[in-house]
Amino acid sequence: MSNNTEKQEYTITVYTENQVGLLNRIAIIFSRRKINVESLNTSPSEVPGIHRFTIVVEESRDVVLKVVRQIEKQVEVLKAYFNTNDEIVWQELALYKVLSEEITEKVKVERLLREFGARAVAIRKDFIVFETTGHREETNKLMEALAPFGLVEFVRSARVAIIKESAGFHEKLKDFEEREPGEEVIENEYLGKREAVFTM
Amino acid sequence: MEQKKLTGSQAVLEACIAEGVDTIFGYPGGAIMPIYDALYDYKEKLNHILVRHEQGGIHAGQGYARSSGKVGVVFATSGPGATNLVTGLADAMIDSTPLVCITGQVFAHLLGTDAFQETDVINITMPVTKWNYQITDAEEIPTVLAKAFYLARSGRPGPVLIDISKNAQFQEFNYQGYTPCNHIRSYRPKPVIRKNYIDEAVALINNAKKPLVIFGQGVILGKAEKEFKKFIEKSGMPAAWTLLGLSALSTDHPQNVGMLGMHGNYGPNVLTNECDVLIAVGMRFDDRVTGRLDKYAKQAKIIHLDIDPSEIDKNVRATVGVWGDCKETLPLLTLGIEQKDRSEWLAVFADYAKQEYEQCIQPEMYPSSEEMTMAEVIRNINEITEGNAIMVTDVGQHQMVTCRYAKFNDTRSNVTSGGLGTMGFGLPAAIGAKFGAQDRTVIAVIGDGGFQMTLQELGTIMQTGIDVKILILNNQFLGMVRQWQDLFMDKRYSFVDIESPNYVMLAKSYGIEGAKVEHRKDLEAAVKTMLAHKGSYLLEVMVGKENNVFPMVPQGCSVSEIRLK
Numbered sequence: 001m002s003n004n005t006e007k008q009e010y011t012i013t014v015y016t017e018n019q020v021g022l023l024n025r026i027a028i029i030f031s032r033r034k035i036n037v038e039s040l041n042t043s044p045s046e047v048p049g050i051h052r053f054t055i056v057v058e059e060s061r062d063v064v065l066k067v068v069r070q071i072e073k074q075v076e077v078l079k080a081y082f083n084t085n086d087e088i089v090w091q092e093l094a095l096y097k098v099l100s101e102e103i104t105e106k107v108k109v110e111r112l113l114r115e116f117g118a119r120a121v122a123i124r125k126d127f128i129v130f131e132t133t134g135h136r137e138e139t140n141k142l143m144e145a146l147a148p149f150g151l152v153e154f155v156r157s158a159r160v161a162i163i164k165e166s167a168g169f170h171e172k173l174k175d176f177e178e179r180e181p182g183e184e185v186i187e188n189e190y191l192g193k194r195e196a197v198f199t200m
Numbered sequence: 201m202e203q204k205k206l207t208g209s210q211a212v213l214e215a216c217i218a219e220g221v222d223t224i225f226g227y228p229g230g231a232i233m234p235i236y237d238a239l240y241d242y243k244e245k246l247n248h249i250l251v252r253h254e255q256g257g258i259h260a261g262q263g264y265a266r267s268s269g270k271v272g273v274v275f276a277t278s279g280p281g282a283t284n285l286v287t288g289l290a291d292a293m294i295d296s297t298p299l300v301c302i303t304g305q306v307f308a309h310l311l312g313t314d315a316f317q318e319t320d321v322i323n324i325t326m327p328v329t330k331w332n333y334q335i336t337d338a339e340e341i342p343t344v345l346a347k348a349f350y351l352a353r354s355g356r357p358g359p360v361l362i363d364i365s366k367n368a369q370f371q372e373f374n375y376q377g378y379t380p381c382n383h384i385r386s387y388r389p390k391p392v393i394r395k396n397y398i399d400e401a402v403a404l405i406n407n408a409k410k411p412l413v414i415f416g417q418g419v420i421l422g423k424a425e426k427e428f429k430k431f432i433e434k435s436g437m438p439a440a441w442t443l444l445g446l447s448a449l450s451t452d453h454p455q456n457v458g459m460l461g462m463h464g465n466y467g468p469n470v471l472t473n474e475c476d477v478l479i480a481v482g483m484r485f486d487d488r489v490t491g492r493l494d495k496y497a498k499q500a501k502i503i504h505l506d507i508d509p510s511e512i513d514k515n516v517r518a519t520v521g522v523w524g525d526c527k528e529t530l531p532l533l534t535l536g537i538e539q540k541d542r543s544e545w546l547a548v549f550a551d552y553a554k555q556e557y558e559q560c561i562q563p564e565m566y567p568s569s570e571e572m573t574m575a576e577v578i579r580n581i582n583e584i585t586e587g588n589a590i591m592v593t594d595v596g597q598h599q600m601v602t603c604r605y606a607k608f609n610d611t612r613s614n615v616t617s618g619g620l621g622t623m624g625f626g627l628p629a630a631i632g633a634k635f636g637a638q639d640r641t642v643i644a645v646i647g648d649g650g651f652q653m654t655l656q657e658l659g660t661i662m663q664t665g666i667d668v669k670i671l672i673l674n675n676q677f678l679g680m681v682r683q684w685q686d687l688f689m690d691k692r693y694s695f696v697d698i699e700s701p702n703y704v705m706l707a708k709s710y711g712i713e714g715a716k717v718e719h720r721k722d723l724e725a726a727v728k729t730m731l732a733h734k735g736s737y738l739l740e741v742m743v744g745k746e747n748n749v750f751p752m753v754p755q756g757c758s759v760s761e762i763r764l765k
Binding site for chain 1: 322323327330331334351384385387508513
């Protein structure tokens, strides 16, 4: 039980229709409960026309389960899953802008590129933009390394995540389109195996 | 397929007709004028009720939906018209009332420009609607409205708001006819029933020594009153109701053991913590029902029947969650359960009922004090209506007393604001309830506080000539707040002392007959006069100023800690 009430990072994956206002409908489910959204990404999914939200929160399993149910209840939401970090593969992308004179004089660019797996995506006379992808700790490291040399701009993208065990949404969608859906898409699929719910 | 040119406004009204709408509650204004202009030609087919305030309109729509079982339809203009709907939407959302609200909106090209009477009603109403949508192109009207009605009434019902920009209302388009919606791929109105959970539930019930059924509005919304009755009758189980479950089972049914929760009955509250299996049907374990959650039915196995998956385990963890429409799940349970004699267990309830009757009910219903009590007024009504009237209540002490003591024979007879507790709900909801059930007597029981929140709807009664009996139980206080101040705040009566106008004179100015009763000797005759009167009537009864409603489960206490005084 303690494991249900202890806070940890959860990644919520939501498959939705493409509809204006849905982002807000989903967002208010978190804000109503005073839950801070750590990161939020919307993108196309593996199925044409179906959107995929990736939301990261630091919450207990009990809370996340209820939130996910509320998300799934929204008319335009097809399905919502939540996963712990060991159930997903995820990446974040970060961009770093530094002044060229500063960086070329004081740091070995080569070291940056090698050590942090960074790429230079723009090199101009006045500034250079580096890019890294990885987990937050990884992108943080380069930020820390560059900070003493005048990091002009830093930005990091939301998390995007792939669920390791997922077989994708193609088959599920077919089921959803049926008037008499199979048991698979019905929200009570978790009954009886509650502890395994939504972990796919 | 028919092919003709219609304006967006006409398409809105065609959709209403196709959906079987007969009554619309509304109030015109700039941004909805094209729809009202079209309505001028539909007067024969659609009965539009001009209310006095949009909040009155939406509460009337709720009352209509609750008494008729149909979708309530409300029209309002943009800006203030739309924002005035918000309280009613929140009320309908939490009480699962099917509504389709149509609001006018400024021209599409003006959206986001702070145009006159522009408000972002879609975002304002997002948390208090099951679904909402803005239309800026008339072509969308038939399909969106079909979706709106389908969503409002299917699954767990709720309010839907459709915002239509003025240009779309004017716009002519090729009308392809109206096709009702019955499937949206991303929306599952009801979960598939799984046999293993039915079996598990049946086994729990059959092995139970002391099972208790608690039922909510889900039984009414699912139109499963008969299925529910068969279910409890076969198993002989006691059944207790939530505020909104009231009237799903007749109040004189031998297995009806009364109300749950804060001002519910003694037995069902105490025995919730003694039963071995608790079977919750179409209810959501509201905090007013459960009291302190960590001391709620901890000893019991819990079977929870609900159509809304997010309700299972939300407040109380279910041993078996039977997801599905109770109209389908209840007969499956009935099929499996054994006939049992539970008279010993029912006798325990009867014993608690006797204690409650002696200590609480009898003194309230037949008071020895000089002051009149709310309960004796309700008793007088029961004696004449014999449980056949629709009782509409506002919010507060009178609501608790009415729901505790009123008799009900038929379903859809109790209309009250449960989840949101909206003062001002009573009068407009009663008007709507009457339009939804015109052959029935509708009695609005309202406190002196709540009545003053929406009394402008007396104008609607005047203009429509509808027959609503209005009973004001006047204790010259905002009674429920005063009761809490009395019990929990050292009698510091902070701003609960409320003055009233001369209600009888007020009613008279609206052409409504009325009377005021200050002494017990006049009460019975006055109630008779009111109920015999042809047309609306207002009866004001002066009741004891500082009477408290008991029993009571104080906030933060367990249901077993219910106080009889």
